[in-house]
Every structure is written in structure tokens, then in C-alpha cells.
Amino acid sequence: MSIAVFPSQKLQPRHLQLQAIVYVRQSTPRQVLENQESTRRQYQLAERARQLGWPTPQVQVIDDDLGLSGASSHQRGGFQRLVAAIGLGEVGMVLVTEVSRLSRSNSDWHRVIELCAVFRTLIADEDGIYDPQDPNDRLLLGVKGTLFAAELHILRARMRGNLLNKARRGELALRLPVGYRRLGDGSVVLDPEEEVRQTLTRIVERFAVLRNARAVQRELNDQRLRMPRLIQVGADAGKLVWVQPTYQMIQQVLTSPVYAGVFVYGRRKLEMAPGDPPTLNERRRPIEEWDIVVPGVYPAYLTYDQYLRNRQQLRDNMYNFAKKGRGAPREGPALLQGLMLCGRCGRRMTVSHGGEYRRYECRRAQLDYAASPCQSFPVRHLDAAVEVILLEAMQPATLETTLQAFAVLDRERRELDRHWQLRIERARYETDRAQRQYDAVEPENRSVARTLEARWNTALQALEKLQAEYAVLQRTELRPLEGTD
Incomplete structure (x- = not known):
């Protein structure tokens, strides 16, 4: 009668009847590419399982989590498959190069130990084989898991310290908004276009003139101007595209400290939200709570004082959302629309639009508490009085003010004209490039020639459309002002 001899007394015949699972994991995609020897060692554990007596069909390799951190099991599908197989009693042994491959979270690691103890599953690393049912092995596995979790904390603290030290000098390479380019040596310059x-x-x-981000957006749309957007991710990363302006794009230009030349780290904070599993929510922090602020790091489009005034103006415009907001400048038939305050309660008065004669009204108490309105009076009487006062104040400097207004309008007209010339120049370049590509293709390659010809025609049509719009603007908005050179 022959007796089978096993490499370890902990390894029993019942284990060999079940699966041996080799769990393979690398923490980041960069490690997968650069630390290939570590990955190769993990795959070689399949050969060790065969040497321990498992037939090849019963050796399974789970490598779904390559490039994923072991700090959490939330997104690790391979780890969840392994735990499910252990819970079904299908696993005789789990093989890893070190227990940190399974998890660097104490809670996840101790759950695995308890599950393996219940279903009598062995755990093996390069130091030996462990039986979670054995108190000594269980203690050793717990100590190893605690040490690896502490190691992760130390590594994170070390890396964050280095990151903060670099950020305090303003040298940390953060993602730049549109309008900036980072050179090969790490320096930042204005966009060359x-x-x-x-x-x-x-x-x-x-x-600075309109004092309202929505008004800036409307003006750009009325003038049929586009805003640049820099694609940050994907196959077209780094490509510049021109799109219709949105309010969010305008607001980003006005609120990003980068445009004021300021390096900022810690504008947002991650907060843990309860749940199963808990989720992380990103919250914007007020300017006084920013962690690191280093001025003069980037070339600027505006001064830092202008940037602070813009932020204050945007907060003041949030009348309906901020307790102390003043409200945005508004257009309307009343001269003091959006500016009039009630002398009794201090609330902002509105303008009635229902009747033939418009009135300034304070109806907040009526709307909120069903009380009587504070007061109301016709628009025409107050506006007439304000007009007289305003004209009397402006009378001594009427000519100078008029000339200054003409100069400002003429400068704006010239800037708008230059902007359209640049748009046409860019469209002409795209047309010329499409033509060069079409001319460079061999005539026999008809499928490519047809595609390039269609691209050339599209560029020509876009150029013609821009030139037609520019011609209309030259006869209207871009026409020289009377009284100017």
C-alpha cells in the first residue's frame, strides 16, 4: 500500500480535488509596462501549483486586476470573482507572490482570511503555505496584512509630501486650461495661436465692461464668434477645436486663477459620502481655504486684482442664490431696473410688465407671507427725475465723454475686425492644407483622392461662408463710425 507524500502537512487530498487559483495584480498600468519581471513571477505561480499536485485543468489564473490598486476592492472584478469562488467552496488554495497582492485594506484582507477559514481554503505566498484555520497561521497572516496596509500609508504620505513640496514652489505640472501650452522642458507659455x-x-x-458672464456669452453669439477648446484626453488629446461659447466656458475663463498667472493647489476637496460602498464627492473650496497659492508662475491674461474683482462680481450677480448678492445688471424698459431698493424693507424692487403703465413694485412680503405690498409707484416719474439729474451731472464733460465713447467704440470695432480676419486666415490655411493633401495623392489612388477632394470642398465652403458673413458685418457692425478716421 503506497501513501502519498505532500510537500506540506497542511496540504490534504481534499484540497487537490478543488481549484488552485493564482491571483495576479499590479497596482498601476505603468507598473504593468515597466515592472514586467514582477508580473512574470506572479504568472509562474501556476507552475508551482502544478508541482504541488494540481492537474493543469484545475489551475486557474485570475489577472483581471492588472493595473488596479489594492487599496480598495470596489472596482476589482478579479478580486470579487476570487472571493465568490472561495465562498462557493470551489477553491483549495489561493497562490500569490505576497499577500499584499490580494489586498492592502485591512477590512478586505481580514474578510478573506475569515472566508478561507470557514471553507478550509489554503493561502500560499513565496514564504510558505498558510492554513487560516490554524491560530498561528491566522495570526501571521493578520500581521502581514497589517504591515502591508501600513506600508501603503507610508508610501502615500511620502509621495504626497514630495508632491506638496513641489507644489509650494509652483513647479507641479497640473493640467492647463485653453490658452496655454507646456513646452518640453516643463515651462508654460501662452498659446502660440x-x-x-x-x-x-x-x-x-x-x-470688465458688461459685468455679466451671460451678457458676454450673448455678445459672442450675436457676433457669431467661437471659443477655443483644447481636447485633454483620447486620441485627439492636445488638438484645438473651435466651438460655440457656453456659459460654463465663459465662467471658467473668469474664475480660473491660471489666467491671472497664479498657481493654485487645493481648490477642490474630496469628501466621503455614506453608502454601500461609500462614494467620494468633489467640493469646491472658497478662495480663503485654498492650500497653496503661488502668484507669478504663469504668463497672465489679467492681473490678480482683476481676477479677484471678477470673482466678486460673479458672486454679486448671484442675487437669487447668494444671501448678499446684488444681482446682475439687467436690461429693460425701466431706467433703474435691477437697481431700485425698497426704502421700507430694503428688498430689491421689481418692474411690473402687465399693465400699460409700468411701475416699480416691492411685493416680496406679499409673495412670501401673504402680507400687503410695501409700496409701488409709476416708472415714468422717477425715471424722468433721474434723467434730469444725470444730464445735469454730465453737462460739463459732454464733449469729452462723447469723444471717449467714440474712441472706445472704434477700438472695439477694430478688435472685432481683427478677430474676423484671424478666423478667415485660419479657414484659408485649412483650405490650402486640404488642397496640398489632394495634390500630393496619386491620381490612381481614387478612393483616397475622393476623400481628400471632399475634404477640400468642405474647407472651401466653410471659407466662402466666413467671407460672406464678414462682408455683411463690414456693412453693419464693422462699418467705420461717423466722426472717426
Whole structure:
């Protein structure tokens, strides 16, 4: 009678009747590419399982989690498959090069140990074979898991310390908004394309005049201007595209400290939200809570004082959402629309539009508490009085003010004209490039020639459309002002 001899007394025949699972994991995609020897060692554990007595069909390799951190099991599908197989009693042994491959989270690791103890599953690493049912092995596995979790904390603290030290010098390479380019040596310069720089400068200057981000957006749309957008991810990363302006794009230009030349780290904070599993939510922090602020790091489109004034103006415009907001400048038939305050309760008065004669009204108490309105009076009487006062105040400087207004309007007209010239120049370049590509293809290659010809025709049509729109603008908005050179 022959007796089978096993490499370890912990390894029993019942284990060999079940599966041996080799769990393979690398923490980041970069490690998968650069630390290939570590990955190769993990795959070689399948050969060790066969040497221990498992037939090849019963050796399974789970490598779904290559490139994923072991700090959490939330997104690790391979780890979840392994735990499910252990819970079904299908696993005789789990093989890893070190227990940190399974998890660097104490909670996840101790659950695995308890599950293996219940279903009598062995755990093996390069140091030996462990039976979670054995108190000594269970203690050793728990200590190893605790050490690897502590190691992760130390590594994170070390890396974050290095990151913060670099951020305090303003040298941390953060993602740049449109209008900037990072050179090969790490330095940051303004975008070399003039049209990009002019568009961003125009947004800043028009907000200084209009004091309303939505009004800037409407003006750009009325003038059929586009805003640049830099694609950050994907196959087209780094490509510049021109799109219709949105309010969010305008607001980003006005609120990003990068455009004021300031490096900021810690504008947002991650907060843990309860749940199963818990989720992380990103919250914007007020300017006084920013962790690191280093001025003068980037070339600027506006000064830092202008940037702070823009942020304050945007907060003041949030009348309906901020307790102390003043409200945005508004257009309407009343001269003091959006400016009039009730002398009794201090609330902002509105303008009635229902009747033939418009009135300033304070109806907040009536709307909120069903009380009587504070007061109301016709628009025409107050506006007439304000007009007289305003004209009397402006009378001594009427000529000078008029000349200054003409100069400002003429400068704006010239800037808009330059912007359209740059758009046409860019469209002409795209047309010429499409023509060069079409001319370079061999005539026999008809499928490619047809595609390039269609692209050339599309560029020609876009150029013609821009030139037609520009011609209309030259007869209307871009026409020289009377009284100017």
C-alpha cells in the first residue's frame, strides 16, 4: 500500500480535488509596462501549483486586476470573482507572490482570511503555505496584512509630501486650461495661436465692461464668434477645436486663477459620502481655504486684482442664490431696473410688465407671507427725475465723454475686425492644407483622392461662408463710425 507524500502537512487530498487559483495584480498600468519581471513571477505561480499536485485543468489564473490598486476592492472584478469562488467552496488554495497582492485594506484582507477559514481554503505566498484555520497561521497572516496596509500609508504620505513640496514652489505640472501650452522642458507659455489669445483677452475685457458672464456669452453669439477648446484626453488629446461659447466656458475663463498667472493647489476637496460602498464627492473650496497659492508662475491674461474683482462680481450677480448678492445688471424698459431698493424693507424692487403703465413694485412680503405690498409707484416719474439729474451731472464733460465713447467704440470695432480676419486666415490655411493633401495623392489612388477632394470642398465652403458673413458685418457692425478716421 503506497501513501502519498505532500510537500506540506497542511496540504490534504481534499484540497487537490478543488481549484488552485493564482491571483495576479499590479497596482498601476505603468507598473504593468515597466515592472514586467514582477508580473512574470506572479504568472509562474501556476507552475508551482502544478508541482504541488494540481492537474493543469484545475489551475486557474485570475489577472483581471492588472493595473488596479489594492487599496480598495470596489472596482476589482478579479478580486470579487476570487472571493465568490472561495465562498462557493470551489477553491483549495489561493497562490500569490505576497499577500499584499490580494489586498492592502485591512477590512478586505481580514474578510478573506475569515472566508478561507470557514471553507478550509489554503493561502500560499513565496514564504510558505498558510492554513487560516490554524491560530498561528491566522495570526501571521493578520500581521502581514497589517504591515502591508501600513506600508501603503507610508508610501502615500511620502509621495504626497514630495508632491506638496513641489507644489509650494509652483513647479507641479497640473493640467492647463485653453490658452496655454507646456513646452518640453516643463515651462508654460501662452498659446502660440494669435486668435486663441485674442479671444480670451476679449472675454476678459468685455466682462470688465458688461459685468455679466451671460451678457458676454450673448455678445459672442450675436457676433457669431467661437471659443477655443483644447481636447485633454483620447486620441485627439492636445488638438484645438473651435466651438460655440457656453456659459460654463465663459465662467471658467473668469474664475480660473491660471489666467491671472497664479498657481493654485487645493481648490477642490474630496469628501466621503455614506453608502454601500461609500462614494467620494468633489467640493469646491472658497478662495480663503485654498492650500497653496503661488502668484507669478504663469504668463497672465489679467492681473490678480482683476481676477479677484471678477470673482466678486460673479458672486454679486448671484442675487437669487447668494444671501448678499446684488444681482446682475439687467436690461429693460425701466431706467433703474435691477437697481431700485425698497426704502421700507430694503428688498430689491421689481418692474411690473402687465399693465400699460409700468411701475416699480416691492411685493416680496406679499409673495412670501401673504402680507400687503410695501409700496409701488409709476416708472415714468422717477425715471424722468433721474434723467434730469444725470444730464445735469454730465453737462460739463459732454464733449469729452462723447469723444471717449467714440474712441472706445472704434477700438472695439477694430478688435472685432481683427478677430474676423484671424478666423478667415485660419479657414484659408485649412483650405490650402486640404488642397496640398489632394495634390500630393496619386491620381490612381481614387478612393483616397475622393476623400481628400471632399475634404477640400468642405474647407472651401466653410471659407466662402466666413467671407460672406464678414462682408455683411463690414456693412453693419464693422462699418467705420461717423466722426472717426
